[in-house]
Amino acid sequence: MNIRSRTNIISWSFVSIAIVMISIFYFYPMIDALILSFKAGLGNNLNFVGFDNYKRLFTDSTFRVALANTSIYLIVQVPLMIALSMIISVLLNDRNLxxxxxxxxxxFLPAVTSLVAYSVVFKALFSPDGLINTLLVKLHLVNAPIQWLTDPFWAKVTIILAITWRWTGYNMIFYLSALQNIDHSIYEAARIDGASAVKQFTKITIPLLKPIILFTSITSTIGTLQLFDEVVNITKGGPGNATTTLSHYIYNLSFKYTPDFGYAATVSYAIVILIVIFSIIQFRVGGDRKDG
Known part of the structure; x- marks a missing residue:
């Protein structure tokens, strides 16, 4: 056996461990969940039902509500967070600051705090007698405490504020790293040509950050479609199902209602399909177009 063959064997022996672990803990559960989505029954007493679970999605009112709620979070929170992350990163990249x-x-600190801990803090802050309502009433901005946790509209606002607070700093790091790789002389040349700060941001910063914007948009979309902890710990999906997300609905199907693991797996793959669709759209809109 020559040295090259021996090196290949040693290399594959190390890689094979990772391949086996990934196959066991990633690919096998994904395939098993896909198979499970074609079954129905109580508990572990499951029978193959074909596409019945997928047809059920179109008539399930709770699924439609959860999908609508998740879509609202996605449409409102992701653009808001991306915009805030970029603006903050530009401000913090100032050499004179x-x-x-x-x-x-x-x-950045909110990104490393415990999901449960910060959700409990937000629940306390936005309670009827919490700090937020106390300040709003004392400043005479409102006449009565806002029902942040029990009103359908304000409950959604609370969830959006919570996830924006936690993840803005996380995305800011990506933009800040990218900004530090941009040659400062580009901005100096733009200032000499009379470009305002706003024009520099729209004509220089945003185009140069395009790959990072695409990356953070996709990862934020995936995270929002899988939103679970904040909803469970702050509003418990209420009032009613006004803040329930798809991931929370999956949890309820599996552990809160009569266990329906087959249908829960179907809703899980509905999230997968949505992630693929949104990712393709974002790549089409934000990806580089090369003429053939």
Missing amino acids: KFKGFFRTAI
């Missing part, structure tokens, strides 16, 4: 390290750390 003092205490940049402190501000960057402070804004």
